[in-house]
Amino acid sequence: MNSRQGPRPLPRTGAVGGVLEALAFFRDPAFAQTRFERHGEVFETVLLGQPMVFIRGAAAIDDLLAAGDGVEGWWPESVRQLLGSRSLVNRNGPAHRARRRVVGQLFSAAALRRYSPRIVGLVDELAAELATATAPVPLAARMRRFAFAVIATVVLGLEGPDRDALFVDFEIWTQALFSIPLALPGSPFARALAARRRLLARLQRVLERAPQLSGGLDLLAGGLDELGVPLTDDDLVEQLLLLLFAGYETTASSLSCLMRALLLHPPVEDWLRQELQTLPWPPTAEAAASAYDPQRAPQLNALVQEVLRLTPPVGGFFRRTTRPLTLAGVAVPAGRVVQVALAASNRYAPEPPAGTAAAATPLDLNTFRPQRHLEGATGATLLPFSGGERVCLGKALAELEIRLMVVGLLRQLRLELAHDQDLELQLLPSPTPRDGLLVRAQGA
Numbered sequence: 068m069n070s071r072q073g074p075r076p077l078p079r080t081g082a083v084g085g086v087l088e089a090l091a092f093f094r095d096p097a098f099a100q101t102r103f104e105r106h107g108e109v110f111e112t113v114l115l116g117q118p119m120v121f122i123r124g125a126a127a128i129d130d131l132l133a134a135g136d137g138v139e140g141w142w143p144e145s146v147r148q149l150l151g152s153r154s155l156v157n158r159n160g161p162a163h164r165a166r167r168r169v170v171g172q173l174f175s176a177a178a179l180r181r182y183s184p185r186i187v188g189l190v191d192e193l194a195a196e197l198a199t200a201t202a203p204v205p206l207a208a209r210m211r212r213f214a215f216a217v218i219a220t221v222v223l224g225l226e227g228p229d230r231d232a233l234f235v236d237f238e239i240w241t242q243a244l245f246s247i248p249l250a251l252p253g254s255p256f257a258r259a260l261a262a263r264r265r266l267l268a269r270l271q272r273v274l275e276r277a278p279q280l281s282g283g284l285d286l287l288a289g290g291l292d293e294l295g296v297p298l299t300d301d302d303l304v305e306q307l308l309l310l311l312f313a314g315y316e317t318t319a320s321s322l323s324c325l326m327r328a329l330l331l332h333p334p335v336e337d338w339l340r341q342e343l344q345t346l347p348w349p350p351t352a353e354a355a356a357s358a359y360d361p362q363r364a365p366q367l368n369a370l371v372q373e374v375l376r377l378t379p380p381v382g383g384f385f386r387r388t389t390r391p392l393t394l395a396g397v398a399v400p401a402g403r404v405v406q407v408a409l410a411a412s413n414r415y416a417p418e419p420p421a422g423t424a425a426a427a428t429p430l431d432l433n434t435f436r437p438q439r440h441l442e443g444a445t446g447a448t449l450l451p452f453s454g455g456e457r458v459c460l461g462k463a464l465a466e467l468e469i470r471l472m473v474v475g476l477l478r479q480l481r482l483e484l485a486h487d488q489d490l491e492l493q494l495l496p497s498p499t500p501r502d503g504l505l506v507r508a509q510g511a
């Protein structure tokens with residue numbers, strides 16, 4: 068951009084009501100990509116009456132994440148209502164930061180060391196179930212159960228009937244997260260609002276019993292709000308509800324997509340197994356949190372990055388501009404909702420200057436090739452957990468869960484895909500194999 072010319076005007080798709088755009092958004096996985104190719108890295112369209120600016124690529128995303136108080140958090144109305152007004156995702160400035168500080172205590176290095184042996188136990192339970200199953204097991208459902216157990220039992224300390232009741236309400240609640248927020252009697256949204264009330268009441272009782280529970284809730288004791296006053300229980304239970312939501316679907320999706328990718332690419336599985344053979348299983352209780360970290364298991368780390376790149380559990384996240392911004396040289400007015408199109412960004416690298424060595428080797432960002440992450444920069448901007456002051460709070464826990472599950476299952480079993488199943492991915496709310504990833508196991 069020539070700085071004397073000032074920012075370029077915001078390109079628009081021409082959509083007005085946004086009904087057809089919204090249909091295309093939900094149905095067409097290449098929705099964002101085709102529009103980026105037509106309009107450039109920043110463009111505006113309308114989805115069901117909601118104007119939305121889409122961005123991809125390092126230049127625009129870096130500008131957005133560096134905008135400080137020029138942006139605030141934003142989520143669709145259905146998410147906003149179901150998570151609640153106190154939830155930290157619906158807060159900004161000091162109210163957001165204070166709640167992140169409080170909730171972040173559940174994900175410190177010391178907290179993860181505490182949780183690790185129990186996560187190892189859950190992995191071993193699943194390995195034993197798979198090893199003894201006499202019919203194909205739907206692995207995606209098992210990954211959901213595992214991710215839910217980690218957050219509900221290991222982190223929050225819930226057991227038995229408490230956890231099962233929470234799981235049932237939680238599935239009802241999740242189904243309406245990205246629905247139309249009209250509480251018509253019998254609608255998914257109305258049922259989800261009722262489930263929300265039950266979930267909050269149950270979480271309230273959990274909080275009262277926190278000192279006797281075995282999870283990490285004692286770590287929250289003494290958390291202060293932005294004025295230095297302890298957070299009320301009403302406030303805390305909304306943060307716990309958020310953790311159940313944020314920590315479960317996403318991690319389950321990444322685990323299912325990872326196992327699917329390995330089973331579809333046997334040479335990659337062989338390549339990974341060479342590294343896994345050098346690693347112990349089970350890890351000792353003291354070492355479990357760090358036994359498979361990127362320094363010790365670089366190939367595993369590359370695999371996780373590649374799965375999060377090609378099948379990101381969160382396809383995009385949002386901000387609203389509070390003043391006019393320039394993103395990658397394009398003027399975005401105040402009050403605009405911006406969607407960072409993670410899924411599209413992950414497969415996009417700006418063209419290298421002509422005549423350079425990089426220009427001579429075309430990047431194939433659509434193929435599954437974990438090795439690329441060991442060869443230096445991939446060319447794409449990879450932010451599956453977002454970045455800046457709203458970066459995912461559970462990143463370290465999610466990565467730990469994924470590493471423990473992959474090492475634990477593969478060291479104990481060889482999995483194979485059952486025949487006659489649809490392995491295509493259903494993309495919303497997070498990618499997952501359509502037929503649930505049916506697998507059979509043999510000893511490794």
Ligand code: HEM
Nearest residue numbers: 156313314317318321380381384452453457459460461465
């Ligand atoms: C592979 C798994 C996961 C992925 C890919 C993921 C990704 C993300 C992304 C993209 C955001 C949006 C950040 C933004 O608005 O800029 C986010 C937010 C968040 N995530 Fe995760 N997440 C995962 C797992 C988890 C887990 C396990 C937890 C906790 C148990 C968690 C807790 C949160 C919270 C609390 C936020 C809100 C942060 C804020 O607004 O300040 N996530 N995550």
